[in-house]
């Protein structure tokens with residue numbers, strides 16, 4: 001059964017995303033809305049990490065030995081500078097969120113197939129957040145793009 | 154004669170439920186002018202708050218010399234409040250108005266003529282449009298111009314320049330009202346009416362100190378309270394305002410915790426079955442999500458988070474759950490606090506759950522702050538599309554393009570309009586290089602002023618300011634344009650409950666000052682903005698042309714003006730929109746049929762996630778909407794982002810006082826008003842004062858992470874741990890050096906650059922501060938004694954000191970107006986004005 005591998009990867013990816021949200025919030029601290037909203041989104045990831053813990057205990061998370069299957073990007077370690085840098089950093093976040101969105105869908109499929117109530121509940125609770133995070137990033141990037149690409153120096 | 158500074162609300166005219174509010178005509182004339190001396194009376198409405206009281210201006214020898222309430226007007230039935238009586242013409246007929254344009258030469262502002270000033274603007278504007286395109290331009294306007302002026306500005310910005318960077322200071326005062334209605338009902342548009350005060354059994358005032366912000370509306374409430382079968386009153390406010398004192402239940406919540414309270418009230422409705430299941434099923438969506446969201450908010454949980462009594466929460470919920478007709482009003486206590494949109498949507502939800510909308514005595518008033526904020530929202534000068542159109546709906550964009558005869562691609566619609574906080578951020582980053590500010594004063598009214606001043610001073614920014622006076626913001630300008638004030642120009646505007654008034658020109662503006670409309674039309678002409686067929690984009694010759702153009706823009710939209718004309722507005726009462734063939738007398742209440750404008754082809758917005766502000770978007774919206782049903786939007790409470798700490802142990806909130814308006818540009822120039830509230834102060838509770846060792850009048854420093862204030866203390870009745878400062882006070886009348894903020898009494902020195910994720914309204918009402926004593930006071934603080942800022946009821950003593958020397962509560966002199974605060978009241982024996990006749994009771 002490879003579900004534990006997937007759970008482990010998901011768990012790791014949520015932690016990486018939480019950290020990435022915080023790195024971008026701090027690095028672009030002059031954008032007044034980032035601190036608050038990215039902090040909120042990072043908090044969602046923290047809750048997902050927590051929510052996954054009981055099933056990980058139950059199933060185990062055999063990430064070891066499965067390194068070749070790793071699909072998680074490293075996340076945002078440091079921010080770029082300037083207006084264009086901001087847009088690119090948001091885009092990186094967007095890729096991470098999309099990646100997670102797909103993982104949740106896969107885990108949801110497995111949960112449905114195994115009729116595992118606990119896991120299904122976790123998916124129902126957590127998965128919609130990825131969609132929300134992606135919509136927020138879209139909203140914010142669409143607003144920023146013309147200014148960044150056409151007039152910013 | 155009545156001293157209407159001391160007696161803010163004047164003489165009571167009690168009436169019973171179901172009767173119409175009796176008439177009382179308030180009037181004041183300049184000293185030495187008798188009624189017989191007046192040459193003529195010119196029709197208008199007051200522009201010193203959002204209430205929109207109908208009035209007539211007295212003119213003698215070409216000058217304004219008095220004001221009188223219009224008894225036929227459905228808004229005020231003849232009454233006026235202190236600001237209308239003493240701050241209207243007195244606030245503009247002064248010696249220090251701007252009378253000639255100014256331009257910056259070698260760092261100094263010098264007088265010039267209109268041609269030179271306008272050419273300088275046009276030269277810069279053209280150059281930037283040519284080299285950098287429309288995104289280099291930003292426009293920041295107000296809530297105090299006329300409808301025709303906003304519409305002109307809206308067309309210039311969207312179809313002339315083509316920039317999404319347009320907003321108004323309505324963002325600071327009323328953005329959440331509009332947003333909450335868009336989220337719940339699909340479009341802006343006030344459901345309730347002032348008439349509901351005459352009909353209701355209970356009133357809930359959510360963060361709304363109506364007694365001070367809309368004094369005449371409060372007179373209507375006081376008259377119901379003084380009559381038989383008065384309505385039951387519930388007040389949510391951390392201060393003991395006059396509303397709180399009149400209320401049966403006062404919920405003095407901790408600033409920043411409104412949503413926890415609201416979720417608790419909603420939960421009580423569910424738990425006790427005080428809901429209308431049939432209405433919910435037929436007219437709303439998402440009730441299960443709402444139920445789940447509020448699940449954890451028991452009265453005890455609310456009590457713990459909000460610092461109120463659990464039984465008070467139960468009592469308030471019971472009043473809401475069991476009264477037959479309920480009117481709710483909402484203002485800045487919700488709009489400028491944490492989770493603003495989510496909290497305001499919960500007020501809508503309370504009414505939706507009980508099906509109490511659009512019926513006699515049952516309604517919602519999501520209030521506005523400024524007099525013409527409504528028009529800014531309607532006309533699109535705040536960035537929205539005119540006529541409550543949806544920027545995400547290509548058909549709506551096409552309608553505007555057809556109306557204006559421009560290419561639809563000219564009209565920015567690729568993203569939401571840029572809100573002012575973001576506009577200032579772009580200025581800070583240097584990508585907006587041309588900023589045009591009309592009739593507002595961000596150097597005092599925006600949050601975190603130190604940052605705003607730095608941005609206005611940005612190297613390379615070309616700043617245009619048009620105003621009546623050389624405001625704090627105007628001192629940073631490259632070009633300053635002198636504008637005509639109320640009474641010096643003609644136009645229309647619309648109040649909180651969508652009643653449209655005409656304000657006629659009574660006198661000539663001073664010197665070379667021009668109406669804001671003339672300035673916008675002149676800019677459009679000089680820029681040579683044209684339609685697709687080559688005609689001038691704006692060919693209006695005056696305001697009435699603008700009004701007609703606007704009527705066409707509103708045809709078939711929720712705010713339909715097609716049945717209103719200047720002619721119809723002259724002589725009688727203001728008229729509430731929609732007014733069209735179907736509703737020839739206008740419309741008093743919306744949504745009586747339970748049909749809401751959520752149809753995806755008709756709605757103004759596809760909505761947002763209340764937690765983050767993420768847009769729903771057309772695809773998801775169309776997949777989930779059931780056209781005509783309202784959305785029961787909900788979100789869980791989250792603690793405010795700045796909570797008190799060891800270093801900053803107190804919660805700071807800001808607000809208004811009854812005698813001042815906005816940044817005092819007008820009211821500060823009225824002797825009667827300014828004497829009543831001449832300077833800034835900070836309010837501290839008796840317990841906190843005692844702990845800090847300060848007494849009434851002591852000079853203190855109030856410090857936050859962003860700045861500090863130095864002001865005298867009023868020991869007043871507000872909840873322990875909370876500190877309040879009025880936000881009106883800047884430094885234009887300090888006599889200090891130009892542009893200096895050395896006096897440190899602007900409340901926004903301390904506030905945060907944080908905004909609601911959906912409405913983008915700044916969070917003015919929550920910050921963490923500490924207080925340090927600077928020195929003993931020389932006497933009591935200048936805070937008025939007549940309303941919320943009056944001295945604490947319980948006497949207080951500071952440890953080891955008597956209060957005598959610093960001026961204790963017993964020694965604070967009462968606020969009075971004296972001869973300058975006198976007005977007459979008449980009680981003519983006439984029937985009160987009828988509301989739109991189709992809705993009047995048989």
Ligand code: SF4
Pocket residue numbers: 199200201202203204205206232233234235236237238366367368369370
């Ligand atoms: S209530 Fe508002 S509109 Fe009416 S007189 Fe007072 S300030 Fe003017």
